[in-house]
Amino acid sequence: MQPVDTELLRAINRYRVLDAIRRFAPLSRADICKQTGLGRTTVTDIITALSEEGVVGNAPEGSARGRGRPVEKLQINPDAAFVIGALVAVHQLSIVVTNLRADPLASVNIPIRTTRHPAETVAYMLEDGIKAAVDQANLNLSQIAGVGVGIPGFIDAAHGISHWSPALGAEPIGFAEMLQKQMGTPVVIENDANMAALAERWFGHGQDTDNFILVTIEGGIGMGLFIHGDLFSGQHGMAAEFGHMKMDLNGPLCRCGQHGCLEAYAGYYAIVREARKVIDLPPTTDEVSIERTAHEVAKRARAGDARLLKIFRDAGETLGLGIANLINVIDPGKVIITGGGVRTADLIAPAVRQTVEAYSVKALRGKCEIVFHDWSDEVLARGAAALVLQGLYRNPWSRSTAIAVAV
Amino acid sequence: MQPVDTELLRAINRYRVLDAIRRFAPLSRADICKQTGLGRTTVTDIITALSEEGVVGNAPEGSARGRGRPVEKLQINPDAAFVIGALVAVHQLSIVVTNLRADPLASVNIPIRTTRHPAETVAYMLEDGIKAAVDQANLNLSQIAGVGVGIPGFIDAAHGISHWSPALGAEPIGFAEMLQKQMGTPVVIENDANMAALAERWFGHGQDTDNFILVTIEGGIGMGLFIHGDLFSGQHGMAAEFGHMKMDLNGPLCRCGQHGCLEAYAGYYAIVREARKVIDLPPTTDEVSIERTAHEVAKRARAGDARLLKIFRDAGETLGLGIANLINVIDPGKVIITGGGVRTADLIAPAVRQTVEAYSVKALRGKCEIVFHDWSDEVLARGAAALVLQGLYRNPWSRSTAIAVAV
Numbered sequence: 001m002q003p004v005d006t007e008l009l010r011a012i013n014r015y016r017v018l019d020a021i022r023r024f025a026p027l028s029r030a031d032i033c034k035q036t037g038l039g040r041t042t043v044t045d046i047i048t049a050l051s052e053e054g055v056v057g058n059a060p061e062g063s064a065r066g067r068g069r070p071v072e073k074l075q076i077n078p079d080a081a082f083v084i085g086a087l088v089a090v091h092q093l094s095i096v097v098t099n100l101r102a103d104p105l106a107s108v109n110i111p112i113r114t115t116r117h118p119a120e121t122v123a124y125m126l127e128d129g130i131k132a133a134v135d136q137a138n139l140n141l142s143q144i145a146g147v148g149v150g151i152p153g154f155i156d157a158a159h160g161i162s163h164w165s166p167a168l169g170a171e172p173i174g175f176a177e178m179l180q181k182q183m184g185t186p187v188v189i190e191n192d193a194n195m196a197a198l199a200e201r202w203f204g205h206g207q208d209t210d211n212f213i214l215v216t217i218e219g220g221i222g223m224g225l226f227i228h229g230d231l232f233s234g235q236h237g238m239a240a241e242f243g244h245m246k247m248d249l250n251g252p253l254c255r256c257g258q259h260g261c262l263e264a265y266a267g268y269y270a271i272v273r274e275a276r277k278v279i280d281l282p283p284t285t286d287e288v289s290i291e292r293t294a295h296e297v298a299k300r301a302r303a304g305d306a307r308l309l310k311i312f313r314d315a316g317e318t319l320g321l322g323i324a325n326l327i328n329v330i331d332p333g334k335v336i337i338t339g340g341g342v343r344t345a346d347l348i349a350p351a352v353r354q355t356v357e358a359y360s361v362k363a364l365r366g367k368c369e370i371v372f373h374d375w376s377d378e379v380l381a382r383g384a385a386a387l388v389l390q391g392l393y394r395n396p397w398s399r400s401t402a403i404a405v406a407v
Numbered sequence: 408m409q410p411v412d413t414e415l416l417r418a419i420n421r422y423r424v425l426d427a428i429r430r431f432a433p434l435s436r437a438d439i440c441k442q443t444g445l446g447r448t449t450v451t452d453i454i455t456a457l458s459e460e461g462v463v464g465n466a467p468e469g470s471a472r473g474r475g476r477p478v479e480k481l482q483i484n485p486d487a488a489f490v491i492g493a494l495v496a497v498h499q500l501s502i503v504v505t506n507l508r509a510d511p512l513a514s515v516n517i518p519i520r521t522t523r524h525p526a527e528t529v530a531y532m533l534e535d536g537i538k539a540a541v542d543q544a545n546l547n548l549s550q551i552a553g554v555g556v557g558i559p560g561f562i563d564a565a566h567g568i569s570h571w572s573p574a575l576g577a578e579p580i581g582f583a584e585m586l587q588k589q590m591g592t593p594v595v596i597e598n599d600a601n602m603a604a605l606a607e608r609w610f611g612h613g614q615d616t617d618n619f620i621l622v623t624i625e626g627g628i629g630m631g632l633f634i635h636g637d638l639f640s641g642q643h644g645m646a647a648e649f650g651h652m653k654m655d656l657n658g659p660l661c662r663c664g665q666h667g668c669l670e671a672y673a674g675y676y677a678i679v680r681e682a683r684k685v686i687d688l689p690p691t692t693d694e695v696s697i698e699r700t701a702h703e704v705a706k707r708a709r710a711g712d713a714r715l716l717k718i719f720r721d722a723g724e725t726l727g728l729g730i731a732n733l734i735n736v737i738d739p740g741k742v743i744i745t746g747g748g749v750r751t752a753d754l755i756a757p758a759v760r761q762t763v764e765a766y767s768v769k770a771l772r773g774k775c776e777i778v779f780h781d782w783s784d785e786v787l788a789r790g791a792a793a794l795v796l797q798g799l800y801r802n803p804w805s806r807s808t809a810i811a812v813a814v
Contacts, residue, residue: 154770163770211642223736227634234738235618235775241735241768246728248655258766321653326736328648329630331641359665361648363561363570368642 013038017046018055018076022101023207026059026073047074055080055100076100082139084130084147084185085385087192088122088167090115090219090287095129096381097137097144102202102389104382106137113288114167122168123179130183146186148387150195151175152222156237157190163238166219166287188387192216193240193339194231196375197224198390199383200336201231205371209333213326215242217341219287220255221263221319225330243267245322265318266348268294268341271311278307291340298344309347316348320355327360327368338373345372420445424453425462425483429508430614433466433480454481462487462507483507489546491537491554491592492792494599495529495574497522497626497694502536503788504544504551509609509796511789513544520695521574529575530586537590553593555794557602558582559629563644564597570645573626573694597794599623600647600746601638603782604631605797606790607743608638612778616740620733622649624748626694627662628670628726632737650674652729672725673755675701675748678718685714698747705751716754723755727762734775735768745780752779 013036020035021027027035032043050056059075078099087094093110108129114122126149134141153165160176162168168175180187190198197214200206206214210229216222221243225232233239243263244256251260252270264270268290275281275297284290301308323335337345337352349372356370420443427442428434434442439450457463466482485506494501500517515536521529533556541548560572567583569575575582587594597605604621607613613621617636623629628650632639640646650670651663658667659677671677675697682688682704691697708715730742744752744759756779763777 154768209642225737227639228637230635232634235616235740236738236771238768238770239736239738241738241771244735244768245732246766249728256768321656325652325732328651329646329733329736330632331643331646331648333642359653361561361645361651361663363645364643364648 013042014046021074022076025075028071028073078103081145082143083145083385083388085381086126086149087381087384088114088151090167093126093129094381095133097133098382098385102382102385106133108133115286119168119173119175123182127182144185146388148384149189150192150384151189152192154238155189155191157233158237160189190387193222194224195383195387196338197226198231198386201226202386205336205373211332212334212336213332214336216339218339220267247318262322266315271297271315274311275308298347301347312344312347313351316351317355320352321359324356324359327364331364332368334369336371336373338375342372342374420449421453428481429483432482435478435480485510488552489550490552490792490795492788493533494557494788494791495521497574500533500536501788502540504540505789505792509789509792513540515540522693526575526580526582530589534589551592553795555791556596557599557791558596559599561645562596562598564640565644567596595794600629601631602790602794603745604633605638605793608633609793612743612780618739619741619743620739621743623746625746627674654725669729673722678704678722681718682715705754708754719751719754720758723758724762727759728766731763731766734771738771739775741776743778743780745782749779749781
């Protein structure tokens with residue numbers, strides 16, 4: 001625990017005021033008091049400071065009704081700072097420039113099979129993409145407060161290290177430092193599923209519940225966990241390897257070398273492996289072709305092939321059983337299922353829901369909402385921007401704070 | 408989130424000072440500043456207030472070394488308040504009276520098969536036992552700030568309701584209110600495994616890590632979860648039903664009516680069920696006789712019966728696989744295994760450790776310490792006392808605060 005002193009208190013109060021304005025603007029001072037539970041004097045002091053710093057300003061006036069001058073409404077000054085969000089996927093780099101409200105100002109998508117390149121090459125391409133996006137937004141790099149990067153795999157966010165990643169390779173790499181040195185801008189990295197969870201917390205289905213689990217269906221099965229309103233990354237920063245929950249030790253071989261892992265039933269490669277047993281499919285050589293083929297199998301299932309429909313149903317059942325196990329252990333308010341695999345939600349969702357209902361403990365049955373949420377890589381990149389913004393909002397406002405959030 | 412204001416800040420600072428003194432006493436004012444990170448003035452103000460209230464006092468003086476007067480060392484005044492901790496098990500009620508340091512002052516154990524009686528009878532017996540324990544400690548009930556009760560089953564701590572309990576029956580019961588009305592003293596209830604986790608946090612292996620999982624082996628398999636230094640009970644207060652993680656849908660029948668739950672492999676009744684296939688055993692009619700028989704099987708296994716040794720090894724393997732799943736998902740700093748079943752640790756621990764090691768994801772292998780910790784019901788009752796003390800320590804000190812922690 002951090003020591004609690006008056007300086008930290010001020011920072012927390014400031015964060016609360018900013019967070020309320022960010023989420024519910026335009027707000028009057030009275031609205032802010034109500035939202036935060038803080039006293040009038042405290043709120044006024046904070047607003048005064050934030051206005052002087054240019055972070056908060058007056059919202060455009062609505063029509064003045066009734067007598068007297070209209071009540072002043074406040075909003076975040078969206079252009080007080082800018083951040084970059086990026087997603088390193090196996091098939092592309094997605095980059096978005098956002099302002100303080102996480103509005104997307106410009107975006108760049110670079111199709112690149114990251115698996116084919118060493119991490120340094122990926123970092124150079126990311127740097128070039130970021131510079132192009134910053135240009136496109138009519139900004140320059142010195143205006144960028146920080147860069148947040150989502151990466152699939154075992155990512156140690158606290159130390160900025162990718163331990164293992166389908167996009168960056170199997171060796172530990174200090175990717176945050178690598179990119180930060182190239183760019184001269186603070187960089188934070190995070191597991192892509194954690195980042196998706198952060199995006200849901202800021203913009204999506206996680207706004208209304210403090211405890212939720214996010215599950216990503218992609219080549220593998222990922223997970224992000226919010227507990228008491230905070231992202232929980234585990235004691236070693238590597239929580240949420242849901243894809244390697246063992247469903248049956250005699251089950252199919254997983255890419256990790258063990259048998260019966262959840263993703264060996266429900267990841268793209270599992271779908272393709274099973275489909276090959278009943279239909280002819282072109283050879284698949286990498287994550288990208290496996291993903292494409294899995295969606296091709298989905299298309300043919302939708303055309304009415306009962307054998308293929310069963311493959312998706314079976315995958316949905318195993319996924320649902322894994323989610324029931326999670327619900328029994330964690331008791332979340334919500335489970336949000338996202339990632340590219342959600343494009344097959346029509347084929348798997350009924351089985352997922354039925355199995356969750358069947359295998360949750362009785363007292364929790366029907367209590368946890370299951371949401372399928374289809375999101376683009378660009379929205380995920382906004383989640384990466386939120387990663388940086390979270391650091392900015394959480395601390396007393398200054399450019400030096402932005403540096404402090406860097407790894 | 409609660410609003411952060413100066414009053415709450417004071418309460419938090421006060422809690423931090425108290426917590427430091429409780430854990431590391433005797434401490435000088437300088438030690439307290441170092442432990443808490445708080446400034447000298449803040450600490451002095453808090454200590455002055457706590458001394459006036461009689462909560463903190465001078466520790467007995469050590470030998471004064473060097474010149475000048477000796478530095479004043481502080482400790483919790485242990486007799487500033489008293490609380491009751493109780494454990495409702497299927498075979499007995501355990502009651503302990505403690506002071507502010509959670510020192511046990513008196514204890515009462517009542518052998519009673521709680522399963523045979525309605526919840527009201529259990530509450531009356533608990534009341535009588537508490538009164539006897541308070542007498543034994545030379546106190547009277549008006550000096551008791553609160554009662555904490557641990558109960559196995561689905562316990563909604565926030566609302567004081569037992570939804571389902573092997574000790575209190577299958578119907579929802581407002582047990583906290585029931586006991587509170589009888590006693591006229593604030594009562595909090597909690598799942599027994601959560602309470603064991605709290606006991607580990609205060610007195611045991613959870614003191615040095617903010618993120619840990621506690622697993623209890625009893626008739627069933629329970630779990631308690633500490634995240635960021637706080638007990639996490641889930642969105643609906645019912646997290647941690649680890650015993651019903653499904654290990655194999657074609658597996659043995661669980662008492663919950665489903666197949667392949669972890670406790671259907673590793674609970675007492677699973678051991679007895681498997682042992683019956685190879686040796687003669689007396690009939691078992693209830694939780695108590697099942698537990699006794701399971702320990703009898705353990706004794707015969709230790710005498711060298713290879714078939715029985717294998718039963719424990721298999722149970723240990725399945726438990727280890729379940730724990731590996733937990734580690735992969737939550738990445739705790741430690742897993743603490745406790746409960747009556749730990750008396751068979753010699754038979755199951757090697758299999759548990761090997762299986763955890765084999766099925767943790769590579770990046771987490773060897774990172775999570777597994778501790779087997781044999782604890783008595785009396786120590787667990789101290790955990791229940793800690794449940795009340797936690798509420799007291801967390802709030803500005805007053806008798807009225809004790810009332811505020813009640814359900």
